[in-house]
Amino acid sequence: MTPDVITVTHGVVGYDGRPVLRDVSLTVTTGEVVALLGANGSGKSTLIRAVLGLVPLTAGTVTLFGQPARRFRQWHRIGYVPQRLGAGSGVPATVAEVVASGRLARRGVLRPPGRADRAAVAEALHAVGLADRANDPVATLSGGQQQRTLIARALAGQPELLVLDEPTAGVDAASQEAFAGALRAFADGGGTVLLVAHELGPLRPLISRAVVVHQGVIAHDGAVPDPAGHHAAPDHDHVHPHGPEEPAGLWSTR
Numbered sequence: 001m002t003p004d005v006i007t008v009t010h011g012v013v014g015y016d017g018r019p020v021l022r023d024v025s026l027t028v029t030t031g032e033v034v035a036l037l038g039a040n041g042s043g044k045s046t047l048i049r050a051v052l053g054l055v056p057l058t059a060g061t062v063t064l065f066g067q068p069a070r071r072f073r074q075w076h077r078i079g080y081v082p083q084r085l086g087a088g089s090g091v092p093a094t095v096a097e098v099v100a101s102g103r104l105a106r107r108g109v110l111r112p113p114g115r116a117d118r119a120a121v122a123e124a125l126h127a128v129g130l131a132d133r134a135n136d137p138v139a140t141l142s143g144g145q146q147q148r149t150l151i152a153r154a155l156a157g158q159p160e161l162l163v164l165d166e167p168t169a170g171v172d173a174a175s176q177e178a179f180a181g182a183l184r185a186f187a188d189g190g191g192t193v194l195l196v197a198h199e200l201g202p203l204r205p206l207i208s209r210a211v212v213v214h215q216g217v218i219a220h221d222g223a224v225p226d227p228a229g230h231h232a233a234p235d236h237d238h239v240h241p242h243g244p245e246e247p248a249g250l251w252s253t254r
């Protein structure tokens with residue numbers, strides 16, 4: 001039997017008493033690459049935040065790697081890339097420093113990085129195609145390259161599960177391709193992925209299952225819907241907040 005990595009059973013989540021997820025049950029098993037799809041505001045980010053314990057459930061349960069989430073402590077097994085903020089913060093860190101921070105959960109803050117840490121950072125930078133930018137300040141990178149830096153940071157922790165919130169939104173084609181390659185390598189190595197996406201683009205062939213969230217419930221769980229059909233659907237009200245211009249990245253000084 002394939003072990004379950006994530007199990008949500010009859011999950012209910014709300015903000016300020018307003019329900020956002022009404023009754024959600026979802027299972028993700030080892031090696032799956034699951035895309036969470038749905039219109040703006042349907043609750044996709046809320047679902048992954050609930051899975052990670054970042055927002056509380058009003059009802060229902062979550063288990064991670066077979067353990068009740070409230071007792072789960074093995075966070076090094078999970079890499080999380082949140083939705084990008086888009087606003088500049090002027091952080092002067094280099095690409096390598098940001099990626100190396102992804103090792104902290106494994107090695108602890110007080111122990112200096114060892115050979116395994118350096119190798120994991122180098123491998124993660126290589127996986128996302130940024131090895132040649134390691135010593136550049138992240139603020140000098142494009143938004144897509146900054147997003148790749150965050151993905152490398154998650155990969156550097158050598159997680160078993162990657163949870164990504166709109167990893168390719170507003171990202172240039174080269175970065176999308178690089179990300180797809182990194183994700184393929186991660187999945188080929190037995191990794192499990194749960195990602196939120198609007199446009200699957202080059203990720204499409206990697207997705208083993210699509211889960212569509214609609215009005216707080218799961219409206220579809222199975223094959224990846226046809227992109228034309230999805231966008232042509234009468235209830236498709238996604239407004240594409242990230243325009244054709246690549247927005248300034250997380251650490252841009254622009």
Ligand SMILES: Nc1ncnc2c1ncn2[C@@H]1O[C@H](COP(=O)(O)OP(=O)(O)OP(=O)(O)O)[C@@H](O)[C@H]1O
Pocket residue numbers: 015016020038039040041042043044045046047
């Ligand atoms: N921290 C919060 N406090 C209050 N309401 C929130 C909070 N986060 C999200 N919401 C609301 O919950 C609903 C679902 O939001 P969520 O971000 O989960 O949707 P989404 O499907 O990820 O949307 P998008 O595609 O726009 O990212 C929205 O109506 C949103 O305004």
